[in-house]
Amino acid sequence: MITVRKAEDRGVADHGWLKSFHTFSFADYYDPAHMGVGNLRVINDDRIAPGTGFGTHAHRDMEIVSYVLEGELAHRDSMGNGTAIRPGEVQRMTAGTGVRHSEFNHAQGQTTHFLQIWLLPARAGLQPGYEQKEFGPADKQGRLRLVAAPDGREGSVTLHADASIRAGLFDGDESAELALDPKRLAYVHVAEGEVTLNGEHRLRAGDGVTLDGETRLALGAGRGANVLVFDLARSS
Structure with a gap:
């Protein structure tokens, strides 16, 4: 079964300095029909105004992935990390x-646009940790x-969750196929541009698709498409 969630159906929060679109329930946006997919709990499409950001705050028992689309995100944490994510x-x-x-x-005069992604960890009480890697256009084109997996295979970031993330860029005739395990769930998020899924679903930036019981995913006919594909456990 393929279920499409259109970009305009997401939750929206506009704080002035931050505009965020919530694919799943988050903070003041509550939608019992969209609490996540499998062990994927959050995809926030965030835009941070110049010279602003999230002050120091706490998290626990969550795998948090950030994927920057435009601008730069300055990160500091209690583990001693201080980096820029591009x-x-x-x-x-x-x-x-x-x-x-x-x-x-x-930055002055430039908005930072990034995806904030939360996944449930394989178990609670893990030691806090941090990892960051670059995957340039040549790595993802077509x-x-x-880019993230439990065993860090193929040079990916190591996730402490029963999930993996793939990223792709698609323009024109470029296409890619992926075999899916029908016993698991897959989720596709279009971060930028447009792309066609399985030859029939035309998707635009902000759209998301849940694939349940499917054995194949095909992406193509892109127009500046930047796409993330999640392979997910069914755990609640």
Whole structure:
């Protein structure tokens, strides 16, 4: 079964300095029909105004992945990490037993656009951790590049969750196929541009698709498409 969630059906929060679109229930946006897919709990499509950001705050028992699309995200945390996350880079923070961090856009005149993704960890009480890797356009053009996985295979970021993430860029005749395990769930999020899924579903930026019991995913006919594909456990 293929279920499409259109971009305009997402929750919206506009705080002035931050505009966020929530694919799943988050903060003041509550939708019991959209609490997540499998062990994927959050996809927030965030835009941070210049010179602003998230002050220091706490997380625990969550795998948090940041994927920057435009601008730059400055990260600092209680583990001693202080880095800049740029377009194409994937950051994984294991909140585990507890971590505090901040995220800012220090640029003047440029909005930072990024995806904030939360996944349930394989178990509670993990030691907090951090990892960041770059996957440039050449790594993702016309293919679905593995960027995060439980075993860190193929040079991906290591996820402490029963899930994996692939990223792809598609233009024109470029296409890619992926075999799916029908016993698991898959979720596709279009971060930018347009793309066609399985030859019949035309998707635009912000659209998401749940694939349940499917054996195949095909993406093609893209127009500046930047796509993330999640392979997910069914755990609640």
